[in-house]
Amino acid sequence: MSDTQASDTVRQFNVGYDDDGIRLDRWFKRHLPETSFTTVAKWARTGQLRIDGSRATPGDRLVAGQTLRVPPAEIVKDTPDAAAKPKRERAALSDDQTQFARDMVIHQDFQAFVLNKPPGLATQGGTKTHEHVDGLLDALQYDNEGRPKLVHRLDKDTSGALLVARTSRAAAFFAKAFSGRNARKVYWALIVDVPSIDDGTIELPIAKQPGTGGEKMHVDEESGQAARTRYRVIERAGNRTAWVELQPFTGRTHQLRVHMAAIGHPIVGDGKYGGAAAFLTGGISRKMHLHARRIKVDHPDGGVVDVTAELPTHFAESLKQLGFEPAAGDALTLDEKTPPTREQIKTRAKAHAKSVRKDRKGERRSRGAAR
Structure with a gap:
């Protein structure tokens, strides 16, 4: 539609599934960003803006399938201030990039993807x-109309499960879940030395460290933002290192890394917060x-979306070298409020490993029968 036609023609739009539940003013930001809020408010005030024939206000919530009547576009004078900035086009992905992205997917449905992000790739x-x-x-x-959207982040050198929304509706839903602390995340880490307490909670406020350009965080009791992390020791290798489960109950930048370093047990490979002490000898990878x-x-x-991400190669090899069995970590449950005993963890680990072996044996039999 040309500017001349737009200035003379009343426009009608069908509310799509992806816009179900959003406010009318947000719909304009999404689909007609050149229309200012002042203009939308004026149209509503004068009765020119209608939903299924009824007068609408900027705060009305839209429902998929409704028809939105929008007045003709207002002509904006061609001044330097009003001129639209050219939209930067994203470079087309190569076949290798496309395949790499799709290989990261470990879960997919109509509303979400979960990726297993490799270490070294920024979010x-x-x-x-x-x-x-x-x-x-x-x-x-x-075939989706909209581009997938990130709803949370992982540090560049942190690997694992990363949730991506496939629709704007899902992005808003998941964003609310993360901001409301309803999303649960479990991290595995190797740390230097062994904590004296096997199951503990770290509550230390975190702020940007002055003089680092905001690239490094630190514990700041006076002006930091509240941050809370639970840790549980899964296994230990003497007094040299421990394999721990970490659950962040807040989402501060670098929270797990700052908290573990603050209690004297930096994450193995995290030189940024642990310095030289964060690197182990004996062939253990220097990656985080x-x-x-x-x-x-x-x-x-x-x-629910409930997805587990396989370990990257360097982490899996370190567990093997230290004599740790991954099944012991999966034996812990996400919603446990009281820590299991070491004997319970070992019993669960054996049961989990047995179940995995049984499933794999069944898969081999199925493949054999198919032949």
């Missing part, structure tokens, strides 16, 4: 950061050993 772009998850999301759009093992969050269509 979003920034200064001198050109390779990132956000830049690969075009590969996951498929922090992995988002599991994510559990309510699904916008009912039920």
Whole structure:
């Protein structure tokens, strides 16, 4: 539609499924961003803005299937201030980039993807950061109208489960779940030395460290934001290192890394917060050993998204070298309020490992029968 036609023609739009439940003013920001809130308010005040024939206000919630009547577009004078900034086009992804993005997917449904992000890949772009998850999301759009949207982040060197919304409706739902602390996340980490308490909670406020350009955080009792982390020791290798489960109950930047360093047990490979002490000898990888093992969050269509992400190679090899069995970590349950005893963990680990072996044996038999 040309500007001349738009200035003379009343427009009608059908509210799509992706816009179900959003406010009318948000609909304009999403679909007609050139229309100011002042204009939308004026149209509503004068009765020109209507939903299914009834007068509408900017705060009305839309329902999929409704018809939105919008007045003709107002012509904006061609002044330097009013001129629209050219939209930066994203470069098309190569076949390798597209395949890489799709290989990260470990769960997919109509509303969400869960990716297993590898270490070393940033979640979003920034200064001198050109390779990132956000830049690969075009590969996951498929036939959807909108591009997938990030709803939380993982540090560049942290691997594991990363939730991505497939629709704007899902993005709003998941964002509310994360801000309301209803999303549950479990991380695995190797830490230096062994805590004297096997199961503990760290409550230390965190703020940006002055003089670092906001790239590093620190504990700040006076002006920091509240931050709370639970840790549980899964296994230990003498007094040298421990394998722990971490659950953040707040979502501060670098929270797990800052908290573990603050209690004297930096995450293995985290030189930023642990310095030279964060690196172990004996062939243990110098990469950071922090992995988002599991994510559990309510699904916008009912039920839950509950996904486990496999370990990256360096972390799996370190566990093996230290004599740790991954089944022991999965034996812990996400919603446990009281810590299990070490004997209970071992019993569960054996049961879990037996179940996995049984499933794999069944798969081999099925493949054999299929032949």
